[in-house]
Amino acid sequence: MTASTTTWTDDELERVGRAEELQVSSLRADGSLRPFVTIWVVRVGDDVYVRSAYGRENGWFRRALADPRGRVRAGGVEKDVVFVEPDDSVHPAVDAAYHAKYDRYGPAIVGSVTGAAGAAATFRLDPRPS
Numbered sequence: 106m107t108a109s110t111t112t113w114t115d116d117e118l119e120r121v122g123r124a125e126e127l128q129v130s131s132l133r134a135d136g137s138l139r140p141f142v143t144i145w146v147v148r149v150g151d152d153v154y155v156r157s158a159y160g161r162e163n164g165w166f167r168r169a170l171a172d173p174r175g176r177v178r179a180g181g182v183e184k185d186v187v188f189v190e191p192d193d194s195v196h197p198a199v200d201a202a203y204h205a206k207y208d209r210y211g212p213a214i215v216g217s218v219t220g221a222a223g224a225a226a227t228f229r230l231d232p233r234p235s
Contacts, residue, residue: 111232113151113184120180122148127179129155131168131188138176139168145218146179146230147202154191154199157226158217166226177230188228196224 113121121127127146130138142165147154157166169175169188176185191199200219207215217223 111234113153113232117182117184117232118148118151118153120182121146121153121177122180124180127155127177129165129169129175129177131165131175132172134172139165141178145203145207146177147199147206149195149198149202152191152195153230154195154202155228155230156199156203156218156223159226160222161226163226166228169228174233185233186230187233189231191227191229193224195229196227199224199227 124146126143128141128143130141133139144155144158144165157163159166161167161170173188174185175188176183200223203215203219203223207218
């Protein structure tokens, strides 16, 4: 399990992990949500991961680095989360999960979220109390 104070339920993990895409939003300074951005999502064990296809300079990623609180929607689940940069040891499993789920889109597209560039722009999504 994650080190957060709340966890994903088995149902949430199944639904989010099965979802083709996830919508992610970070919080503004006043606590309101920014517009949602649609990205790919993978599940590895009891954790959920997202990566920025355009690296750490992508707007949504940069904003989540500045304030790690946000909200995600996928598979009928909507949940408040904390964006956590994971330990490097998870990246091979996250790469494998992206390949298993999305390789049908072709190597160039999957390549934008795997390997060293993908690893550098990875968040684990930890549930947070609402």
